[in-house]
Amino acid sequence: MLGVTLSGYKFPPFIIYHGKVSRCGRIRRELANARANHYPPGLIYQCQDKAWMDEITMLEWVETVWKPFTEQVNKAPTLLLLDWAPAHVVSSVKAAIASCNTELEFIPKGYTSKCQVLDVGINKPFSDYIRNNVAEWQVSHDFNDKPLRQDVAHWIRMSWLAIKDSTIKNTWKHIGFEAQRSTDGVINIRDNIAERVVESDIGSINDEEQLDPLAYNTCVEDSDSDTEEEDEDKFAVR
Numbered sequence: 001m002l003g004v005t006l007s008g009y010k011f012p013p014f015i016i017y018h019g020k021v022s023r024c025g026r027i028r029r030e031l032a033n034a035r036a037n038h039y040p041p042g043l044i045y046q047c048q049d050k051a052w053m054d055e056i057t058m059l060e061w062v063e064t065v066w067k068p069f070t071e072q073v074n075k076a077p078t079l080l081l082l083d084w085a086p087a088h089v090v091s092s093v094k095a096a097i098a099s100c101n102t103e104l105e106f107i108p109k110g111y112t113s114k115c116q117v118l119d120v121g122i123n124k125p126f127s128d129y130i131r132n133n134v135a136e137w138q139v140s141h142d143f144n145d146k147p148l149r150q151d152v153a154h155w156i157r158m159s160w161l162a163i164k165d166s167t168i169k170n171t172w173k174h175i176g177f178e179a180q181r182s183t184d185g186v187i188n189i190r191d192n193i194a195e196r197v198v199e200s201d202i203g204s205i206n207d208e209e210q211l212d213p214l215a216y217n218t219c220v221e222d223s224d225s226d227t228e229e230e231d232e233d234k235f236a237v238r
Helices: 026-032 053-070 091-098 118-139 151-161 164-175
Strands: 014-018 042-048 079-083 102-106 177-181 189-191 195-200
Touching: 014 053, 026 042, 026 177, 053 079, 053 091, 053 102, 079 091, 091 102, 118 151, 164 177, 177 195
Parallel strands: 014 042, 079 102
Antiparallel strands: 177 189, 189 195
């Protein structure tokens, strides 16, 4: 899951791998010690039985990505735009987001391709960067080699870093949102679609070192069990 702000700040990528979550399975334990297991920094790692964003993983995203962001902006009022994915609309997720002093709004159904900033101007260059990283990996490896989860995380990190803040700002502007900072430090968000102004004093947080995603990794090792039903002969990662 990727996210950006109107000012061009990029949220830490939230990666969900295929792996058992019950009894803290092998992959879950590996991700709990991401640094020691050679995963790149600056990303948040979780696993789910089918590598889906469900209610539990969405709550983890709120706790590890959105909540730290709102704390960095001194808990000022924030606005979060989401699409109508099933995991986004459950009551527990709405309550968790509201507890961050955040107003939650959903992009009207059928308008995601026009109003969702990632879909409009960011997902394609991000996917292109990923494709280039994969191609480079394939050139340097044998045909039957499979990438490790760490390899995939590295591709995501490098591709996300390659997205420029100017690209993000221009995409917001293209879909009808534009930020203007006043002399008192308040950001006025001009929404040409809804014709309204939302104000929040968000300060300056566009510094990757200020948000250390791994500091918020809540995956806890609580079992020594190595039993885990996987088919890694078919899939190295998901």
